[in-house]
Amino acid sequence: xxxxxxxxxxxxxxxxxxxxxxxxxxxxxxxxxxxxxxxxxxxxxxxxxxxxxxxxxxxxxxxxxxxxxxxxxxxxxxxxxxxxxxxxxxxxxxxxxxxxxxxxxxxxxxxxxxxxxxxxxxxxxxxxxxxxxxxxxxxxxxxxxxxxxxxxxxxxxxxxxxxxxxxxxxxxxxxxxxxxxxxxxxxxxxxxxxxxxxxxxxxxxxxxxxxxxxxxxxxxxxxxxxxxxxxxxxxxxxxxxxxxxxxxxxxxxxxxxxxxxxxxxxxxxxxxxxxxxxxxxxxxxxxxxxxxxxxxxxxxxxxxxxxxxxxxxxxxxxxxxxxxxxxxxxxxxxxxxxxxxxxxxxxxxxxxxxxxxxxxxxxxxxxxxxxxxxxxxxxxxxxxxxxxxxxxxxxxxxxxxxxxxxxxxxxxxxxxxxxxxxxxxxxxxxxxxxxxxxxxxxxxxxxxxxxxxxxxxxxxxxxxxxxxxxxxxxxxxxxxxxxxxxxxxxxxxxxxxxxxxxxxxxxxxxxxxxxxxxxxxxxxxxxxxxxxxxxxxxxxxxxxxxxxxxxx
Amino acid sequence: xxxxxxxxxxxxxxxxxxxxxxxxxxxxxxxxxxxxxxxxxxxxxxxxxxxxxxxxxxxxxxxxxxxxxxxxxxxxxxxxxxxxxxxxxxxxxxxxxxxxxxxxxxxxxxxxxxxxxxxxxxxxxxxxxxxxxxxxxxxxxxxxxxxxxxxxxxx
Numbered sequence: 001x002x003x004x005x006x007x008x009x010x011x012x013x014x015x016x017x018x019x020x021x022x023x024x025x026x027x028x029x030x031x032x033x034x035x036x037x038x039x040x041x042x043x044x045x046x047x048x049x050x051x052x053x054x055x056x057x058x059x060x061x062x063x064x065x066x067x068x069x070x071x072x073x074x075x076x077x078x079x080x081x082x083x084x085x086x087x088x089x090x091x092x093x094x095x096x097x098x099x100x101x102x103x104x105x106x107x108x109x110x111x112x113x114x115x116x117x118x119x120x121x122x123x124x125x126x127x128x129x130x131x132x133x134x135x136x137x138x139x140x141x142x143x144x145x146x147x148x149x150x151x152x153x154x155x156x157x158x159x160x161x162x163x164x165x166x167x168x169x170x171x172x173x174x175x176x177x178x179x180x181x182x183x184x185x186x187x188x189x190x191x192x193x194x195x196x197x198x199x200x201x202x203x204x205x206x207x208x209x210x211x212x213x214x215x216x217x218x219x220x221x222x223x224x225x226x227x228x229x230x231x232x233x234x235x236x237x238x239x240x241x242x243x244x245x246x247x248x249x250x251x252x253x254x255x256x257x258x259x260x261x262x263x264x265x266x267x268x269x270x271x272x273x274x275x276x277x278x279x280x281x282x283x284x285x286x287x288x289x290x291x292x293x294x295x296x297x298x299x300x301x302x303x304x305x306x307x308x309x310x311x312x313x314x315x316x317x318x319x320x321x322x323x324x325x326x327x328x329x330x331x332x333x334x335x336x337x338x339x340x341x342x343x344x345x346x347x348x349x350x351x352x353x354x355x356x357x358x359x360x361x362x363x364x365x366x367x368x369x370x371x372x373x374x375x376x377x378x379x380x381x382x383x384x385x386x387x388x389x390x391x392x393x394x395x396x397x398x399x400x401x402x403x404x405x406x407x408x409x410x411x412x413x414x415x416x417x418x419x420x421x422x423x424x425x426x427x428x429x430x431x432x433x434x435x436x437x438x439x440x441x442x443x444x445x446x447x448x449x450x451x452x453x454x455x456x457x458x459x460x461x462x463x464x465x466x467x468x469x470x471x472x473x474x475x476x477x478x479x480x481x482x483x484x485x486x487x488x489x490x491x492x493x494x495x496x497x498x499x500x501x502x503x504x505x506x507x508x509x510x511x512x513x514x515x516x517x518x519x520x521x522x523x524x525x526x527x528x529x530x531x532x533x534x535x536x537x538x539x540x541x542x543x544x545x546x547x548x549x550x551x552x
Numbered sequence: 553x554x555x556x557x558x559x560x561x562x563x564x565x566x567x568x569x570x571x572x573x574x575x576x577x578x579x580x581x582x583x584x585x586x587x588x589x590x591x592x593x594x595x596x597x598x599x600x601x602x603x604x605x606x607x608x609x610x611x612x613x614x615x616x617x618x619x620x621x622x623x624x625x626x627x628x629x630x631x632x633x634x635x636x637x638x639x640x641x642x643x644x645x646x647x648x649x650x651x652x653x654x655x656x657x658x659x660x661x662x663x664x665x666x667x668x669x670x671x672x673x674x675x676x677x678x679x680x681x682x683x684x685x686x687x688x689x690x691x692x693x694x695x696x697x698x699x700x701x702x703x704x705x706x707x
Binding site for chain 1: 564566567570571573574577608636656657658659660661
């Protein structure tokens, strides 16, 4: 029960200490990580934003340049000149020399008929009148199309310009090499996870993304999420978080998207976080071990002290009790002894009178004598009890002499050997050889040993063993009297030194033996303790300080 | 020689009366008194061999005072102390003041008789020594012998 109290105390101390020391550690760890994460994240976002803006500017420039070259060619050459295969081929050559990336070149009249075509496909004579870009170009003068399959059944986009030449309107149209354009966009890809592509307003890939799709596939993010200036979004796919920076190109229909997995860019952050977690875990472990170790030591010490204090208290209580009872005993003794003395004298007087001649003739004379005898016996019994009680007070003044404890034990054992033999009890002795001669009252000490051994014999009853051990422990002599009798309950152990406490049958023990023994040993500055468990016998231990006799 | 004279002092009347009766029955010249004051008066007036004196007597003179007074009046009288409790200090004090011995109540008459016997013996030896010494002394002054003897007889 007491152990549980200390364990709970230990638990509480450990818990509170850990709470108090872990809380700041956690707060510190989290706040540092949070700050670091935010900084890192802002930095990554910023970089991505700049890259998107820069690349958008490059793409804008590319489109503007190519549109400008095409417009210049249309503006500076007449229709009749352009429809000549030779001339158109020469112009395509000049254009590619200037800018590069033009795949083919075609001249289309106002009816949508492609009059001349220079390029890798067989497209001459086709009519584009129903194509959306045709109407758009006729209306606006310049058109950059979305990527489409067209007659050639392969993804591409075109740039077309309208030329008004007198009454004649015609269109110069060129296809941009999607490889050249795609690689231009992909220049913004960075690292293992970086990706860059262009998406049109309807969310269709205009260039091939590095991951998750190909040209003309749908883009999974709605494009209206991206605002006027560069917008950065965070999305989680397949357990990876990615940042998407989108910038609308100047034509306002294409969105340049640069994205990157946060893990890569923030890997340094995560490395730092891992290190922090390791350090914090290590710290926690050290704190835990130290706390448990210190708390255990503390509580252990506390428990020891408490035990000492409670033992001391028990001794104090016992000696207080004895002192009070001693005083009371002296008073009670007087009050009992006087009536006893009267009874005794009166009985004696009656016996004296019975000796007279006329009374001797009485037929009940033997009965009278017998009764008087009994009265005297019981007065004597009462007298013994009171004298035993008073013996306590009288024996308070020890007479010091040189005492050989082993010798005294031997004498006492021999005195009781017969009594033990009758009850078939074996007395084993193990006397320490290094016991010094001490100054003590031999008669008192003998009385103590006598009481202890007699009690051991009486406790066993019949058939058993008593071990008597003497030893020197530091500056003390210890004598153990151990029996293999029935043992004692805790209640019995607590009361065993109380006066008049006896477990023997009425009239057999006064219950004063151990009380007097205790007082004697206490006067010597020692203690008597009992250790017992029910069914396992009992051990009485006498501890006496070694008092060296004065040299005479 | 005349019988031994015993004075018993105890405030417990039942005890006193019975003990005196029992002693008388054993051919001792016993007298009982109930207080220290009466005992001192008795000692002043008559010769006693042994006084049996209870140490604890409430009211009036207690045992120790009485003992002191008795010893002052008749230094040669032997005193047996009776005690109902084990006041070692008191008993030791009594012994120091010249008491012969002490006995714990309740006393067995046999034990008391043994102690009484010892006390008488001591008293007797003492008396004889003194008597002898006195005779020796008187022998040195023959002229005064008869006068002294006469005076002693008168006492």
